[in-house]
Amino acid sequence: GISGKPIFDVAGLDAMVESLRLLESSRHVERVSGIPQVFMDLFGGEDPEAFEDEIMGTPFYKGFFVSDDGSVAGLVVEPGELEGSDAEDAFLADVEAGLAPLRRYGYDVDLVGAMVIGAELKRLSLEESMRFFPVALTVSLVILLALLRSVRAAAMVVLCGASTIVLMLGTVVLSGRPLNVVTSSFPLILWMLCLANCIHLVTRCQFFMGGGCAREDAVTRAVDEVILPCFISAVTTAFGFVSLARSELTPIREFGVLMAVGMVYAFVVNMALGSWLLGMFRVRSPRWVGASDGAHFRRIGAWAMGRPWPVIAAFVGLVLVGVYSLTQVRTEANSLSFLPEDSPVVRSFYKVTKSLTGAQTVEIVVDTPGTWLNPEYWGAIEELRTAIEEMDAVRRVFGPLDYLRKIRQWDQGPDPEAYRLPDSREEAEALVALANDEEDSGFDRLVRADGEQIRMTALLTTADAGDFFELFRRMEEVLARLPAPLSGELTGSAAEAEHITQVLVDSQRKSFSLAFVLVFASMWAGLRSFRLLLVSVVPNIMPILTTFSIMLLLDIPLDAGTVMVASIALGIAVDDTVHILAGYRRHRRAGRANLKA
Numbered sequence: 001g002i003s004g005k006p007i008f009d010v011a012g013l014d015a016m017v018e019s020l021r022l023l024e025s026s027r028h029v030e031r032v033s034g035i036p037q038v039f040m041d042l043f044g045g046e047d048p049e050a051f052e053d054e055i056m057g058t059p060f061y062k063g064f065f066v067s068d069d070g071s072v073a074g075l076v077v078e079p080g081e082l083e084g085s086d087a088e089d090a091f092l093a094d095v096e097a098g099l100a101p102l103r104r105y106g107y108d109v110d111l112v113g114a115m116v117i118g119a120e121l122k123r124l125s126l127e128e129s130m131r132f133f134p135v136a137l138t139v140s141l142v143i144l145l146a147l148l149r150s151v152r153a154a155a156m157v158v159l160c161g162a163s164t165i166v167l168m169l170g171t172v173v174l175s176g177r178p179l180n181v182v183t184s185s186f187p188l189i190l191w192m193l194c195l196a197n198c199i200h201l202v203t204r205c206q207f208f209m210g211g212g213c214a215r216e217d218a219v220t221r222a223v224d225e226v227i228l229p230c231f232i233s234a235v236t237t238a239f240g241f242v243s244l245a246r247s248e249l250t251p252i253r254e255f256g257v258l259m260a261v262g263m264v265y266a267f268v269v270n271m272a273l274g275s276w277l278l279g280m281f282r283v284r285s286p287r288w289v290g291a292s293d294g295a296h297f298r299r300i301g302a303w304a305m306g307r308p309w310p311v312i313a314a315f316v317g318l319v320l321v322g323v324y325s326l327t328q329v330r331t332e333a334n335s336l337s338f339l340p341e342d343s344p345v346v347r348s349f350y351k352v353t354k355s356l357t358g359a360q361t362v363e364i365v366v367d368t369p370g371t372w373l374n375p376e377y378w379g380a381i382e383e384l385r386t387a388i389e390e391m392d393a394v395r396r397v398f399g400p401l402d403y404l405r406k407i408r409q410w411d412q413g414p415d416p417e418a419y420r421l422p423d424s425r426e427e428a429e430a431l432v433a434l435a436n437d438e439e440d441s442g443f444d445r446l447v448r449a450d451g452e453q454i455r456m457t458a459l460l461t462t463a464d465a466g467d468f469f470e471l472f473r474r475m476e477e478v479l480a481r482l483p484a485p486l487s488g489e490l491t492g493s494a495a496e497a498e499h500i501t502q503v504l505v506d507s508q509r510k511s512f513s514l515a516f517v518l519v520f521a522s523m524w525a526g527l528r529s530f531r532l533l534l535v536s537v538v539p540n541i542m543p544i545l546t547t548f549s550i551m552l553l554l555d556i557p558l559d560a561g562t563v564m565v566a567s568i569a570l571g572i573a574v575d576d577t578v579h580i581l582a583g584y585r586r587h588r589r590a591g592r593a594n595l596k597a
Contacts, residue, residue: 001352002035002073004108008052008068013039015105016073023077023098028091032432034065034075050414058419060406063396063459064357072356079115085178087120092119110348112359117335118181119144120345124338125184133188140195148202156277157198163273164194164266181338182251186258193237193259195268196575197230198274205278217287219278227271229582232526235435236574239518275474277507315542322545325552335559336463349463358395358459362475364388366488371451372400378421380483381454387478388458393467399456400446407431519574527581536577 005012016036035055043051055061056070069215077098081089092115099109114167137158144154153468172179204226208218241263244256262358277283304311337347346491364384368377381401389397405419408431412418422428435443447454460471472490475551519540524533551558588594 001110001112001348001356002075002102002107003071003110003355005106005378007035007070007073008048011050011107012050012107013045013048015107016075017045018101019075022547023095025418026091026094026098027095028082028087029077029098030080031078032075035073036075038065042468054414057414057416058406058409060402064398065086067356072352074352074356082472085180088115091118092116098460110352111345112349112352114335114596117339117345117349120343121338122179122184124343124527125181126179129184129188133191134185136188136191140191144195144199146366147199148206150206152281153206153283155285156274156517157195157202159277160198160270160274161191161194163177164262164269165191167265167269168258168262171265177254180251180254183258184257186255186256186262190259190262190266193263194270197226197234197267198270200226200230200277201270202283205283206285213560215279215282219275222278223271224578225586228526229578230271231267232522232582233575234263234576235522236519236578237528238263239522240574243513243518258334304342315538319538319542319545322542322547322549323428324561325549326545328381329548329551330555330557353395353461358461360460360463362458362460362471363491364397364399364456364458364479364488365491366454366456366486368452368454368487372447372454373425373432373451375421375425375428377486381456381485384478384482384488385456388475391471391474393460395460395461395469397456397458400443400454403442403446404431404436406426407435410477523574523578523581526578527585532585536574536581539577540574543582 003018007013007016013036014032017040020034020036020040022033023029038055038061039045039048039051043056052070055066062068065076066072078553081087082088095111099111099548102109140161141154141158145151148154148157168190169187200213205215205218205222208221209215213221236261240258241256245253247253247256253421282381315450336346336349349359366381366384368374368381372381378401381399385397385401386400388394401421405421408420408422408427409416409418411431411434422431445455458475460468462468473488479490482488494516520533520537523536524530587596
């Protein structure tokens with residue numbers, strides 16, 4: 001969107017033409033359309049007054065290349081084939097460079113589009129990760145010092161976590177895959193997760209030293225005791241992330257793979273490097289460990305075992321509420337919702353969609369047996385266009401009949417009265433033949449080569465997939481009313497956004513189902529007890545279902561970020577359960593009674 005100064009001034013048009021030339025020279029740009037392109041193609045860059053009459057004299061350019069009041073101009077930059085995010089970044093850089101003459105002249109330039117939003121999301125994600133990582137590190141250190149009561153022990157845990165992050169960053173570099181809006185958060189999440197196994201190792205070592213064991217013996221006993229539950233925990237968490245590979249969304253798949261590999265690295269680093277650092281750092285046991293290890297939690301456990309039925313009833317109630325919430329959580333595929341309301345990208349989007357045109361499209365594909373130039377079809381096609389154009393959030397509908405009107409006006413002279421459909425099929429065919437003599441007639445993008453299918457574009461002023469559902473329902477109702485032999489279907493970027501909404505739901509179901517099978521299969525393989533497996537189901541599922549209850553209560557939607565919650569949470573929730581059940585099995589094998597164990 002170009003605004004802020006008169007768009008038909010000679011100097012302003014010169015700045016637009018200069019930008020047009022710069023943009024067209026980019027190898028990443030396929031086509032540039034808009035005010036300057038029309039000015040050069042039809043008027044040779046001369047006679048601005050006649051050019052203004054051409055632009056404002058008919059509805060042809062309005063709602064797309066120019067606003068209704070002529071205060072905002074539109075410039076459409078279409079990319080060529082872009083492979084990878086580097087090419088997209090290069091395209092956006094060329095666009096910014098090409099728009100420099102407009103900004104130098106004093107125009108306000110607003111960029112909109114999926115690629116612009118994606119680049120902003122990626123930038124903010126990286127910035128937020130870099131901003132929050134020091135906070136997470138500081139909070140982790142404070143908690144570690146409070147729990148371990150040992151600077152050496154805390155330093156050992158931090159060093160293991162840092163080593164895991166460095167290994168993963170090296171793996172990302174070697175893979176050649178850039179971080180995206182989702183994977184950019186992996187260092188922060190992996191940091192928090194990789195501390196768990198190391199903490200288990202350190203606390204057990206401290207416990208044994210507090211009981212009188214020498215340091216080397218304490219390290220050996222700690223490793224022997226925690227290696228199996230830590231392995232099961234790492235594998236189940238990794239499987240929770242691996243399950244995301246079933247998603248149709250590439251960023252989510254890549255995040256799942258990265259985190260799964262990271263959990264494997266974390267286990268190896270914690271067991272190998274961690275056990276060595278315990279001896280190297282000469283980690284000591286705090287005085288309180290031997291006397292009060294887990295005392296508060298044992299009291300909670302004793303209280304729960306003394307009141308089994310109320311506890312069971314409470315948990316069953318939470319599970320039922322969670323199951324209900326799972327079916328009621330709303331989905332959302334509005335990428336703007338991830339950005340701050342005062343973001344320049346968000347402001348530009350709403351400014352352009354309010355004053356100029358839509359930024360999302362629905363393509364209405366209509367089959368026209370025989371040829372679209374049959375005048376008997378035009379009435380139904382016009383009724384379809386009018387009905388859709390009157391819908392909320394639809395800025396304009398553009399199709400080949402609009403272009404046919406314009407060709408007729410160009411052929412008969414500048415009189416706006418000539419902007420209408422031809423009087424006969426023969427006249428229409430002659431006009432199309434005249435237009436096709438040009439190198440880029442425009443019809444090739446709107447009409448199939450055999451003339452038996454046309455494309456109409458509805459420009460939408462919303463980016464919320466929730467609005468698309470109602471729009472598509474109403475559009476499909478209008479399409480269903482097309483008289484035979486006409487028929488139609490919907491495609492386009494808005495249709496893709498609606499599809500993404502469905503994908504989010506399917507991804508949640510598929511990934512959680514796979515995670516459920518893989519996680520509990522791993523637990524059974526590690527614990528070798530079907531009874532212990534059954535015991536683990538409720539405490540692992542309940543936190544996830546409770547999360548959905550909270551999402552419903554706080555109106556948090558299921559989107560590209562929260563869709564990963566269930567699978568990841570299941571893998572993480574297993575950690576404590578595995579260690580509790582492994583400890584229970586160990587005590588039972590040592591001969592302790594059931595309740596005592």
